[in-house]
Amino acid sequence: MVHNFDVVIIGGGILGTSLSYFLSFINKSKSIAVIEQAHKVAFHTSGRNTGKVHAPYLYNPEKKKLFAKSAFHGYDMWEKYAALKQLPFKKDGVIEVALNKKGIKVLEKYLKWGKQNGLEEKDIEILDKEQIKKIEPEIKCESALYVYKDGSADYAKFTESLMNDSKESGTKFLLDTKATKIQKENGKWKITLNDQHEVFAEFLINAAGGEAINIAHDVGLGRNYTDVHFRGEYWKAPKEYHNLTKTSIYSVPDFPDYPFLDPHWIIRVDGTCEIGPNAVPVFSPYGYNKTENIKEFFPKMLEMLSSGARKAIFDKQFQELAMNEIQSSMSKSSMIDRVKRFLPKIDADKITEKGTAGIRSSVIDEKGKFVPDVILIDEDTSFHILNYNSPGATGALPFSAHIINHLNESGLLRSQDTDAQCGPWKFDDIVSRIE
Numbered sequence: 545m546v547h548n549f550d551v552v553i554i555g556g557g558i559l560g561t562s563l564s565y566f567l568s569f570i571n572k573s574k575s576i577a578v579i580e581q582a583h584k585v586a587f588h589t590s591g592r593n594t595g596k597v598h599a600p601y602l603y604n605p606e607k608k609k610l611f612a613k614s615a616f617h618g619y620d621m622w623e624k625y626a627a628l629k630q631l632p633f634k635k636d637g638v639i640e641v642a643l644n645k646k647g648i649k650v651l652e653k654y655l656k657w658g659k660q661n662g663l664e665e666k667d668i669e670i671l672d673k674e675q676i677k678k679i680e681p682e683i684k685c686e687s688a689l690y691v692y693k694d695g696s697a698d699y700a701k702f703t704e705s706l707m708n709d710s711k712e713s714g715t716k717f718l719l720d721t722k723a724t725k726i727q728k729e730n731g732k733w734k735i736t737l738n739d740q741h742e743v744f745a746e747f748l749i750n751a752a753g754g755e756a757i758n759i760a761h762d763v764g765l766g767r768n769y770t771d772v773h774f775r776g777e778y779w780k781a782p783k784e785y786h787n788l789t790k791t792s793i794y795s796v797p798d799f800p801d802y803p804f805l806d807p808h809w810i811i812r813v814d815g816t817c818e819i820g821p822n823a824v825p826v827f828s829p830y831g832y833n834k835t836e837n838i839k840e841f842f843p844k845m846l847e848m849l850s851s852g853a854r855k856a857i858f859d860k861q862f863q864e865l866a867m868n869e870i871q872s873s874m875s876k877s878s879m880i881d882r883v884k885r886f887l888p889k890i891d892a893d894k895i896t897e898k899g900t901a902g903i904r905s906s907v908i909d910e911k912g913k914f915v916p917d918v919i920l921i922d923e924d925t926s927f928h929i930l931n932y933n934s935p936g937a938t939g940a941l942p943f944s945a946h947i948i949n950h951l952n953e954s955g956l957l958r959s960q961d962t963d964a965q966c967g968p969w970k971f972d973d974i975v976s977r978i979e
């Protein structure tokens with residue numbers, strides 16, 4: 545049987561699912577399919593992250609404007625959606641600690657950025673050593689940024705619920721289905737599924753997370769980019785530590801170019817606590833274990849050595865950082881010691897259970913530099929979203945509305961009803977907030 549769709553989205557993570565959600569509301573007559581290789585949505589990064597609904601204080605309002613705006617509006621949207629669907633969401637704040645004078649300057653910058661990105665006086669403030677001691681007696685630091693408008697959620701549950709809404713509006717979710725080959729044939733996309741059968745699409749959206757870059761390469765786009773995968777590992781804290789702090793604690797990154805390297809003290813939405821993530825270089829977006837990494841080692845090394853990533857992997861600072869992270873994967877205490885600097889009470893011997901690791905795929909350009917922002921590639925009949933990293937889950941809803949609006953306005957994918965009600969929001973309203 546031949547299946548024709550108007551739009552096929554590759555990737556049932558939080559991004560592909562959110563895109564399908566808005567598309568299905570404003571394009572009632574278009575046939576839309578989401579193709580996901582796993583047996584459920586959000587099986588990879590979207591269901592394996594820290595679960596924070598991040599306030600936008602870490603993002604330079606000029607350089608990361610779209611991400612900052614998406615995170616800012618994402619918070620309110622998830623809060624509303626969680627209340628409507630009775631899904632877990634907690635406004636539990638986050639504390640970013642500075643361990644030295646240099647760190648205090650960074651906190652001042654974050655305070656400024658947070659306000660420029662929309663946070664109000666009541667949402668964010670700097671506290672000195674004594675003030676923080678009164679609120680969180682176990683924390684050791686020189687100063688701290690208390691961000692009250694920050695939350696915790698379960699993004700796997702959010703994605704699943706969005707999938708159900710999207711299905712009700714007509715989207716087909718093809719799970720356990722891998723897009724194994726993508727070709728243009730007679731002006732349409734011919735997508736081979738599980739090496740067995742084909743579907744055809746007028747328009748293709750690539751939201752394939754850690755594989756988005758490979759899919760772009762397969763159709764001849766984004767050849768100047770490659771990516772590097774980092775596994776973020778977590779350790780679960782025992783019950784006796786669950787009340788050690790009231791809030792999750794992050795520390796000012798030692799290397800601002802690699803802000804994902806510093807493990808945090810995390811309170812999850814269900815009240816359990818974890819330490820993590822680190823960022824161990826691995827060879828696949830699914831490199832959770834040795835078997836997958838060994839299988840992908842040679843192809844990935846060859847790809848990296850023949851691209852801009854070569855410069856990054858021969859960079860001395862990168863090598864040192866990578867070695868540190870590998871060490872933190874092999875030795876539990878070396879990772880936990882990094883959190884112990886600001887939470888001295890933690891005893892690594894009492895922490896014995898690993899959490900669920902998630903993989904971050906960071907794009908590197910031809911000069912060997914990590915690209916800090918999301919990369920969007922337009923083509924007549926396809927759209928590709930690469931490097932969609934933190935705080936991607938927080939901003940997924942407004943970011944997706946923005947992308948769908950962009951496709952509409954640029955004429956790539958004309959939408960019929962841009963003032964449609966999409967669940968609790970009007971599409972036009974979301975777009976006007978983020979533009």
Ligand SMILES: Cc1cc2nc3c(=O)[nH]c(=O)nc-3n(C[C@H](O)[C@H](O)[C@H](O)COP(=O)(O)OP(=O)(O)OC[C@H]3O[C@@H](n4cnc5c(N)ncnc54)[C@H](O)[C@@H]3O)c2cc1C
Pocket residue numbers: 554555556557558559560579580581582585586587588589590591592593594595596597598721722723724751752753754755756776777821902903904932933934935936937938939
């Ligand atoms: C350790 C870690 C912690 C993080 N913490 C936070 C946080 O606290 N807050 C926050 O906002 N963000 C956080 N992030 C970032 C956030 O999780 C990501 O930005 C977001 O999940 C990316 O979503 P996605 O849909 O693009 O990718 P994914 O969730 O990876 O989805 C892509 C999907 O595409 C599918 N796919 C790929 N290729 C194919 C193919 N050929 N055929 C079919 N299916 C395919 C994959 O199976 C996958 O399910 C974190 C990330 C990491 C790694």
